[in-house]
Amino acid sequence: MRKWIATFVATAALFVTQGMPAAAQDVSAQLVGMWKYVSLTQTETAKVTKPFGDNPRGYLIYTKGGRFVWALFSDNRQKPGMPVTDADRANLFTTLSAGSGTYKVDGNTLTATYDTSWHELWTGTTQKRKIEISGNKLTSSAEPTTSGSGAQIIFVQVLERVE
Numbered sequence: 001m002r003k004w005i006a007t008f009v010a011t012a013a014l015f016v017t018q019g020m021p022a023a024a025q026d027v028s029a030q031l032v033g034m035w036k037y038v039s040l041t042q043t044e045t046a047k048v049t050k051p052f053g054d055n056p057r058g059y060l061i062y063t064k065g066g067r068f069v070w071a072l073f074s075d076n077r078q079k080p081g082m083p084v085t086d087a088d089r090a091n092l093f094t095t096l097s098a099g100s101g102t103y104k105v106d107g108n109t110l111t112a113t114y115d116t117s118w119h120e121l122w123t124g125t126t127q128k129r130k131i132e133i134s135g136n137k138l139t140s141s142a143e144p145t146t147s148g149s150g151a152q153i154i155f156v157q158v159l160e161r162v163e
Contacts, residue, residue: 027105027107027108027131027133028104028105030133031062031105031110031131031133031138032062032063032064033061033062033161033162033163034059034060034061034161034162034163035059035060035061035062035138035159035160035161035162036058036059036159036160036161036162037052037056037057037058037059037060037072037157037158037159038056038137038158038159038160039054039056039156039157039158040052040056040072040155040156040157040158041155041156041157042153042154042155043153043154043155043156044147044151044152044153044154045151045152051074052072052073052074052075052095052097053074053075053076054075055075056072056073056074056075057072057073057074057075058070058071058072058073058097059071059162060072060159062103066102066103066104067100067101067102067103068100068101068102068103068112069099069100070097070098070099070100071096071097071098072096072097072098073095073096074095074096076095077092077095077096078091080092093118093119096118097118098116098117098118099114099116099117099118099122099123100114100115100116101113101114101115101116102115105131108130108131108132109128109129109130109131110128110129110130110131110140111126111127111128111129112126112127112128112129113125113126114126114127127142127143128142128143129141129142129143136160136161137158137159137160137161138158138159138160138161139156139157139158139159140156140157140158140159141154141155141156142154142155142156
């Protein structure tokens with residue numbers, strides 16, 4: 001009789017959990033790994049631009065321990081001359097983006113807290129992203145932010161799983 005009850009409970013548990021939607025930890029587990037940038041768009045007052053070009057280069061890594069690190073480079077970076085001038089340095093600075101920090105996932109919302117950023121403006125801040133993982137693609141949309149002119153800006157990045 002006990003064997004029958006144990007089998008019934010195990011079978012019932014299997015049927016109950018099969019129909020359950022993926023939990024936040026499942027999305028978090030899917031997020032872990034290395035992702036390659038495919039595109040980054042910026043929409044400001046209905047005008048869409050690609051600040052890092054049509055083919056941005058770089059990677060974003062999410063760890064099991066809740067950390068992230070990323071580096072993003074424009075597709076049109078120019079090698080500086082020698083010696084490197086201040087103009088060269090400014091051009092190189094404006095064609096890259098990088099940072100690191102910690103993250104948490106709640107449903108399809110990723111909350112990132114930056115402990116470093118290439119321009120220091122994000123260091124110490126927390127930002128939210130809506131994320132969607134479909135196959136080997138990760139789409140991340142930032143909450144709207146306000147530009148210096150008061151316009152609303154939305155960033156959307158698409159990445160492809162590398163490992």
